[in-house]
Amino acid sequence: MIQIYNSLTRKKEPFTPITPGEVKMYVCGMTVYDYCHLGHARVMVGFDMIVRYLRARGLKVTYVRNITDIDDKIIKRAAENGEDIRVLTDRFIGAMHEDERALGVLPPDAEPRATEHMDGMLKMIGVLQKKDYAYRAANADVYYRVRKFARYGTLSGKSVDDLQVGARVEVDEQKDDPLDFVLWKAAKPGEPLWDSPWGPGRPGWHIECSAMSMDCLGNHFDIHGGGMDLKFPHHENEIAQSEAATGEQFVNTWIHVGFVRVNEEKMSKSLGNFFTVREILKSYNAEVVRYFILASHYRSPLDYSDESLDQAKSALARLYTALKDQPLVSVDAAESKYEQAFFGAMDDDFNTAVAVSVLFDLAHEINRLKTTDVSGAATLAVRLRRLGDILGLLHRDPDEYLKGKPRVYERRLTDTVSVTDTAKIQYEMSEQRIEELICERTAARQAKNWSESDRIRDELMAKGVILEDGAGGTTWRRA
RNA sequence: GGCUGGGUAGCAAAGUGGCCAUGCAGAGGACUGCAAAUCCUCGGACGCCGGUUCGAUUCCGGCCCCAGCCUCCA
Numbered sequence: 001m002i003q004i005y006n007s008l009t010r011k012k013e014p015f016t017p018i019t020p021g022e023v024k025m026y027v028c029g030m031t032v033y034d035y036c037h038l039g040h041a042r043v044m045v046g047f048d049m050i051v052r053y054l055r056a057r058g059l060k061v062t063y064v065r066n067i068t069d070i071d072d073k074i075i076k077r078a079a080e081n082g083e084d085i086r087v088l089t090d091r092f093i094g095a096m097h098e099d100e101r102a103l104g105v106l107p108p109d110a111e112p113r114a115t116e117h118m119d120g121m122l123k124m125i126g127v128l129q130k131k132d133y134a135y136r137a138a139n140a141d142v143y144y145r146v147r148k149f150a151r152y153g154t155l156s157g158k159s160v161d162d163l164q165v166g167a168r169v170e171v172d173e174q175k176d177d178p179l180d181f182v183l184w185k186a187a188k189p190g191e192p193l194w195d196s197p198w199g200p201g202r203p204g205w206h207i208e209c210s211a212m213s214m215d216c217l218g219n220h221f222d223i224h225g226g227g228m229d230l231k232f233p234h235h236e237n238e239i240a241q242s243e244a245a246t247g248e249q250f251v252n253t254w255i256h257v258g259f260v261r262v263n264e265e266k267m268s269k270s271l272g273n274f275f276t277v278r279e280i281l282k283s284y285n286a287e288v289v290r291y292f293i294l295a296s297h298y299r300s301p302l303d304y305s306d307e308s309l310d311q312a313k314s315a316l317a318r319l320y321t322a323l324k325d326q327p328l329v330s331v332d333a334a335e336s337k338y339e340q341a342f343f344g345a346m347d348d349d350f351n352t353a354v355a356v357s358v359l360f361d362l363a364h365e366i367n368r369l370k371t372t373d374v375s376g377a378a379t380l381a382v383r384l385r386r387l388g389d390i391l392g393l394l395h396r397d398p399d400e401y402l403k404g405k406p407r408v409y410e411r412r413l414t415d416t417v418s419v420t421d422t423a424k425i426q427y428e429m430s431e432q433r434i435e436e437l438i439c440e441r442t443a444a445r446q447a448k449n450w451s452e453s454d455r456i457r458d459e460l461m462a463k464g465v466i467l468e469d470g471a472g473g474t475t476w477r478r479a
Numbered sequence: 480g481g482c483u484g485g486g487u488a489g490c491a492a493a494g495u496g497g498c499c500a501u502g503c504a505g506a507g508g509a510c511u512g513c514a515a516a517u518c519c520u521c522g523g524a525c526g527c528c529g530g531u532u533c534g535a536u537u538c539c540g541g542c543c544c545c546a547g548c549c550u551c552c553a
Contacts, residue, residue: 010483030553043553073551153482156548162481163549205551227553231483234552257553258484264545268552295502296492301485301546311491311503318502321516345493353493357501367517450512457514468515477516 002057004223005299005349007231007254008155012349015253017222023054023061026213026251028226028234029111031068032092033077036099037274038289038304039260039267043227045290046257046298048105049391050225053346056390064216065108066209067093070115070202075191085192089113099277102286104392112212114203118194120211121203124245125183125196133244137174140186140199144206146179149240155254156232181237183207206237210245213238219246225255229266260302267304275304282425285404287393288313294352294391315360317402317477319388322363324398326381338362338380342387352391359388403431404478427478429463438467438474445469 002015017023027047030040051063068074069089078085100107125142128134133149136142146152146160153159163179182204187193193200203211213224219242226235235254242250260267267274280289292312296302335343338358345354362384369377388394404427437456444452457467464479 028553031551037553039553041553046553071551157482158549159481228484228547229552232548233550259547259553261546266547266552270552292491299484300492303491305491307503308491314504315491315502318516324516351493354500357493360501364518370517445512448512454513461515466515469511469513470516475516 002054002347003349004253004255006252007256008251010157013253017059018220018252021058021060023059023223024217024221025051025061025063025223025225026209026217026221027063027065027108027224028209028230029065029067030092030096031071031073032089032096033071033074034092034269035276035278036096037260037267037269037276038280039227039274040096041099041103041277041289042260042293042298042302043225043257044100044105045103045293045392047225047255048103049294049298049352050223050255050350051106052390052392053350057343062110062217063108064110064112064213066212067111067113068205068208069093069113070192071205095278099281102281103277103290104287104395106392110216112216114208114212117208117212117215118203120215121207122196124207124211124214124241125198127245128183128241131244133241134183135176136198137176139174140201141174141182142184142198143175143180144183144237144241144244145176146181146240147177149244151243152240153236155236155239158232158236181206181233183241206234207241209234210238210241210250214242214246219248219250221251223253223255224251225257228256228258229268231256256299258297258299258301260304262304264303280309284309284313285316285401285425287396287401288316291316291356291393294393295356297353298350316393319359319363319384319394320396320398320401322366323381323384323394324402326366326378326398328385329375329378329382331379331382336383338383339387342390346390355387355391359384359394362387399475402477405431427464429460429465434460434465434476438476441467442474 003012004015005012025047027043030036036044047063047065051061054061067089070085074085074089078088081088097107125134128144129136129142133145134142135145153163160179184196184198184201184203184207186199186201192202194202213221224235224238231254239250262273262275265271265273277289288309289312292309293302295312295315338361341361342355342358345351345358348354362380366377366380366384369380385394404425437460441453441456444450444456460467460476461479465476466479468475468477
C-alpha cells in the first residue's frame with residue numbers, strides 16, 4: 001500500500017485512487033518567459049519520479065502538467081525583447097523540453113497551454129458569477145469573493161482573519177474585500193486580449209489551472225501538485241474556484257515539493273540567486289543533477305552547492321562502476337530483499353533517499369561477488385538496473401557514462417520514450433588523444449619504464465582522466 | 480504578529496524507544512611496479528533544558544536557532 005503525505009490533511013495517508021487502478025494527476029508547470037532553474041528541475045524530476053513509481057506499481061497514470069503562456073511577466077518580457085508573445089513562449093517551451101529530456105523527465109501525457117483553454121476559464125467564471133462567487137468591479141476586472149467560500153484556508157492552514165491582519169498587499173479599492181483575487185483582468189491599452197462577457201481582457205493566474213485541470217481530468221481527480229510556494233495562494237485559490245463552481249471535492253491528495261536553497265536561502269527568480277539547468281549542465285552530467293535531486297526526500301529543502309553536486313557525481317560513479325562489464329542476463333521477477341527494501345521505502349511517501357541507499361547495497365554486493373560468483377553478480381546488476389530505472393537513473397552504458405561520452409542511446413528497461421543527446425560538457429582532452437597516450441604508457445610499462453609510465457598517467461590526471469590498470473589492460477574514465 | 484517545515488557525525492542525507500542507514504571525505508589493512516577501482520576493518524551524530532521510561536536522537540513540555548508562506552515565484 002502506497003502512503004502519500006497529503007498537504008491538505010498534513011499527514012501521510014494510504015493512497016486510494018478514485019477509479020481503482022487509475023491515477024489522474026495534475027501538476028502546475030512553468031510560466032514560460034525564462035529558462036528553467038534548478039527549482040523548476042526539482043519539481044519536474046520529483047513528479048517524474050512519482051509518475052514512474054506509480055506506473056511501476058501497476059497503476060495507469062494520466063499525468064497533466066500545464067504551461068502558463070499568458071501572464072504579466074510574459075507580456076513585460078516580450079515587450080522588452082520587442083518580440084511577439086507567442087514567439088517568446090514557444091522558444092522557452094522548447095528550452096524547457098530540452099532541459100527536461102536531459103534530466104530524464106518523461107513527457108507528461110498532456111501539456112495544456114493556458115491560451116488554449118480560454119473557453120473553460122470563461123465558462124467557469126460565468127458559473128462563479130451566477131453563484132455570486134464572482135463579481136465584476138467598476139474597472140471591468142472580475143474578482144472572486146473569498147469570504148463567501150467557507151473552507152478558504154484549509155490547504156494552507158490560514159484563517160481568513162489572520163490573512164487580513166498580516167496583509168501587506170496594497171489594498172485595491174476596486175475589490176469588495178482586500179482578500180478577493182482576480183479571475184479576469186480587463187485589458188489595458190497594448191495588452192493582448194480575449195473577448196469575454198465582462199469585456200476584453202485576460203485570465204487571472206489561478207483560474208487557468210482550475211480550468212485546465214478540470215478540462216483534462218474532470219471535476220474531481222486524485223493528485224494535484226507543484227512547488228511548495230504554490231500552496232498559498234495559488235492552490236488555495238484553485239480549490240476555492242473549483243469547488244465553488246462544481247460543488248464537488250476538487251482534489252484528493254495535494255503534493256508539494258520542497259524548495260531548492262542556496263546558502264540557506266530559497267532559490268528564486270526575485271532573489272536572483274538561481275542557477276539555470278543549462279548553466280549547471282555545462283559542468284555536470286544531467287544524470288548527476290537528477291541523482292542529486294533524488295538523493296534527498298522530495299519534501300525536504302535541498303541545498304545547492306558545488307560540493308553537493310561533486311558528491312553526487314562521485315556517488316553515481318560508484319553505481320556505474322559496479323555495473324561496468326556486467327552482462328545483461330535474464331533474471332526472474334521474484335523479489336529479492338533488495339526489491340523489498342526498495343519498494344518498502346518508495347511506498348512510504350516516495351522515500352527516494354532510502355531507495356537510493358538500496359542501490360548502494362546492491363552495488364556493494366555486486367562488487368563483492370565479482371570475483372567469487374560471476375553469475376550472482378550479473379543477476380544483481382540486472383536488479384540494480386531495474387531499480388535504478390524506476391528512479392530514471394542508471395539507463396546508460398556504464399563505460400560510456402564513466403568516459404563522459406555524449407548520450408547516444410539509452411538502454412531502457414521500462415521507458416518507451418526516446419531521449420535526445422544533450423551533452424554540454426567540454427572536455428580538455430579528446431578520446432583519441434587519451435587512447436594514444438594510453439598506448440604509449442602501455443609500451444613504457446612493458447619496458448618497466450615506470451617514470452615515463454607515471455608521467456603519462458599524471459599528465460592524463462591533470463586533464464581530468466583517471467586510469468585503471470586491470471588484468472585485461474588499462475581502462476580510463478573521466479574524473 | 481499568524482501559519483508551515485526544519486535543526487542528525489567534516490560534508491550530504493534517511494530513520495528509529497534499546498540492535499549497521501547510505502553516499503562523499505578521513506584512518507589502517509588487502510590487492511597493485513606505484514596508483515586507481517574494489518574488498519576488509521575503523522573512528523565520529525542526533526540544537527539546548529527538563530519530564531515520561533529499565534532505557535530517548537526517537538515520546539511529552541519549554542527554550543534557542545534556521546528556512547518558508549501570509550505579495551509574483553516551482
